[in-house]
Amino acid sequence: MSNDPITLEIIQNSLQAAAxxxxxxxxxxxxxxxxxxxxxxxTGITDAEGRIASSGAGIPAFVGVLDKSxxxxxxxxxxxxxxxxxxxxxxxxxxxxxxxxxxxxMPIFSDDxxxxxxxxxxxNSDVGGMAPGSLSGEATEIFQEGLRLxxxxxxxxxxxxxxxxxxxxxxxxxxxxLLGDVxxxxxxxxVGAKRLGELAEKYGADTFVQAMEGFMDFGxxxxxxxxVKLPKGTFELSEEQDDGRTFxxxxxxxxxxxxxDLRDNPDQDAGPTNTSRDGxxxxxxxxxxxxxxxxxxxxxxxxxxLKVLTREGSxxxxxxxxxxxxxxxxxxxxxxxxxxxxxPHVPERLPSGHFSSICGTFIGGIHPDxxxxxxxxxxxxxxxxxxxxP
Numbered sequence: 001m002s003n004d005p006i007t008l009e010i011i012q013n014s015l016q017a018a019a020x021x022x023x024x025x026x027x028x029x030x031x032x033x034x035x036x037x038x039x040x041x042x043t044g045i046t047d048a049e050g051r052i053a054s055s056g057a058g059i060p061a062f063v064g065v066l067d068k069s070x071x072x073x074x075x076x077x078x079x080x081x082x083x084x085x086x087x088x089x090x091x092x093x094x095x096x097x098x099x100x101x102x103x104x105x106m107p108i109f110s111d112d113x114x115x116x117x118x119x120x121x122x123x124n125s126d127v128g129g130m131a132p133g134s135l136s137g138e139a140t141e142i143f144q145e146g147l148r149l150x151x152x153x154x155x156x157x158x159x160x161x162x163x164x165x166x167x168x169x170x171x172x173x174x175x176x177x178l179l180g181d182v183x184x185x186x187x188x189x190x191v192g193a194k195r196l197g198e199l200a201e202k203y204g205a206d207t208f209v210q211a212m213e214g215f216m217d218f219g220x221x222x223x224x225x226x227x228v229k230l231p232k233g234t235f236e237l238s239e240e241q242d243d244g245r246t247f248x249x250x251x252x253x254x255x256x257x258x259x260x261d262l263r264d265n266p267d268q269d270a271g272p273t274n275t276s277r278d279g280x281x282x283x284x285x286x287x288x289x290x291x292x293x294x295x296x297x298x299x300x301x302x303x304x305x306l307k308v309l310t311r312e313g314s315x316x317x318x319x320x321x322x323x324x325x326x327x328x329x330x331x332x333x334x335x336x337x338x339x340x341x342x343x344p345h346v347p348e349r350l351p352s353g354h355f356s357s358i359c360g361t362f363i364g365g366i367h368p369d370x371x372x373x374x375x376x377x378x379x380x381x382x383x384x385x386x387x388x389x390p
Contacts, residue, residue, distance in 0.1 A: 003210075011199060011211035012054070016297055018195035019043050019056025022120060026188035031180030032125045034377045041122035043188060045196065046070045048114045051300035053212040058121075060289075060298075061331065064282035065096040066119040067300065069103040073151050082109045083158035085186060086151060087168075089127065090142075091276040091327075092320045093150035098327050099127050100134050100146065102182065104154070106189035108196045110205035116212070118192025124181050125375045128171035132364025133375045139272040139323040147171040155186065173364075173373040219293075219301030226292035227305055228255045230346060237341035241333070245315075249337045256305060260284045260338060263311040272325040274318035275334070277310050279327055283334040284308045291342070291349055328358045352385025 022043040042058030050071035072094025129146035169175035310317035359380035
């Protein structure tokens with residue numbers, strides 16, 4: 001095992017490069033424009049325990065999903081083998097977001113030792129449900145939003161579980177596109193596994209693991225160093241929403257901890273605009289990272305001083321089987337709620353607000369020329385706030 005700081009830094013930067021290569025592999029091989037053009041995806045590396053070790057390119061909120069998904073898989077399976085690949089999309093079974101977002105994760109071994117995981121997430125065009133694109137404003141329960149995959153094995157020791165793949169594609173209006181996107185995701189995690197396996201072989205598994213743990217400890221140290229610079233105390237905000245509900249947040253900051261309390265909020269919706277507790281945590285993580293150390297890659301240590309409190313059964317911690325398809329609109333509000341609460345107290349670190357909506361547009365039907373189902377999914381562009389400078 002090497003304690004050479006240069007070697008450890010090389011390994012850490014190689015993790016970042018591997019995660020970025022995973023992103024490129026998926027973008028170049030996916031069939032759906034929501035992945036290869038919109039880039040509604042994310043990649044990352046976790047350690048053997050599922051703690052995020054390096055985030056790749058992609059949507060920050062997606063990268064924050066991957067560790068939670070891997071940790072769920074680890075907790076569910078006790079027979080994890082080299083060559084396995086797992087898939088989940090259910091927010092109550094490690095999926096975090098909504099059913100369109102398929103998470104794939106692959107364990108990485110050095111000899112017989114599990115040393116890391118490669119993982120990715122991407123929005124897939126159609127996974128079944130009551131409407132083309134699998135999203136409907138009329139959904140009242142998750143069963144109407146598509147096929148649920150509760151953290152299952154898709155590939156066992158290198159061999160495809162064809163019955164699982166058949167179930168996935170059979171439930172889609174666009175099976176060929178879904179199949180192509182899933183194989184792009186498989187290629188992506190395999191690229192990551194190959195690169196990390198090569199690193200462990202070159203430097204040794206002990207040194208590889210030490211590098212990941214050391215950078216997480218550095219992330220924690222950096223976060224705490226910036227945390228002490230923030231104003232101390234308890235800050236609160238109540239904000240009326242367009243539908244008449246009021247969202248509330250209470251944030252308590254001290255030298256050691258950043259506590260976001262979202263327990264005092266409305267019950268979950270009857271419609272599809274709920275979010276999971278893990279999704280709410282991701283929102284808090286993004287703001288915390290912006291306030292503490294936005295310039296370096298995120299890892300598990302970056303978020304150790306953060307604590308998030310929610311109430312089960314609320315819109316920010318929905319209970320199964322709530323509809324959750326449009327979770328992203330609610331997560332944008334969570335993010336902005338925390339942001340706006342703190343902006344008057346740290347104006348030099350937080351810019352003005354943005355248009356605060358994904359404004360997702362979903363168009364689907366039967367193509368008049370081919371007779372095949374099509375779905376087009378596009379987020380719309382809005383304005384972003386500027387940062388005032390004296």
